[in-house]
Amino acid sequence: FIVVVAVNSTLLTINAGDYIFYTDWAWTSFVVFSISQSTMLAVGAIYYMLFTGVPGTATYYATIMTIYTWVAKGAWFALGYPMDFVTVPIWIPSAMLLDLTYWATRRNKHAAIIIGGTLIGLSLPMFNMINLLLIRDPLEIAFKYPRPTLPPYMTPIEPQVGKFYNSPVALGSGAGAVLTVPIAALGAKLNTW
Numbered sequence: 001f002i003v004v005v006a007v008n009s010t011l012l013t014i015n016a017g018d019y020i021f022y023t024d025w026a027w028t029s030f031v032v033f034s035i036s037q038s039t040m041l042a043v044g045a046i047y048y049m050l051f052t053g054v055p056g057t058a059t060y061y062a063t064i065m066t067i068y069t070w071v072a073k074g075a076w077f078a079l080g081y082p083m084d085f086v087t088v089p090i091w092i093p094s095a096m097l098l099d100l101t102y103w104a105t106r107r108n109k110h111a112a113i114i115i116g117g118t119l120i121g122l123s124l125p126m127f128n129m130i131n132l133l134l135i136r137d138p139l140e141i142a143f144k145y146p147r148p149t150l151p152p153y154m155t156p157i158e159p160q161v162g163k164f165y166n167s168p169v170a171l172g173s174g175a176g177a178v179l180t181v182p183i184a185a186l187g188a189k190l191n192t193w
Helices: 002-015 030-052 057-078 092-104 109-133 138-144 168-192
Strands: none
Touching: 030 057, 030 092, 030 109, 030 168, 057 092, 092 109, 109 168
């Protein structure tokens, strides 16, 4: 079972978009990352949590992905890039909120999907925004250490600052919260078939 979770969480993570924050594109990819990763975390974690019926499985799932991403970070570091060229996403606290919801509602799967999914959608962008604020200037890293495979549409741009309606946090958390619940519900429905 541990191998199945590890393999499937890795596949889900990679196929859910940019699964690690490359510093050179961190702010421009924030909204896409927030939507894809909050959805992926909700679907994958709820699927495995309901499969086992044990609160704590979601946190285990997030931990597997975190370890995998640290390996990827180490690979880039081995190629000569700085340690903060790749920022490891913060999945674990959001998964803990999902586990807490499942436990607090006495293992009610519908509450886990609706409440836990919403908590993931709202918290994951916030945790990752704080995470990204702690790294060096992304534009400095982008031009000093360009990725060899960086396509033109991913060229870093100066982010807009100070306008809430154009804020990556507002867009990411809003879209993540709205989208994770129905998609997690679909994942749970597929689990019951």
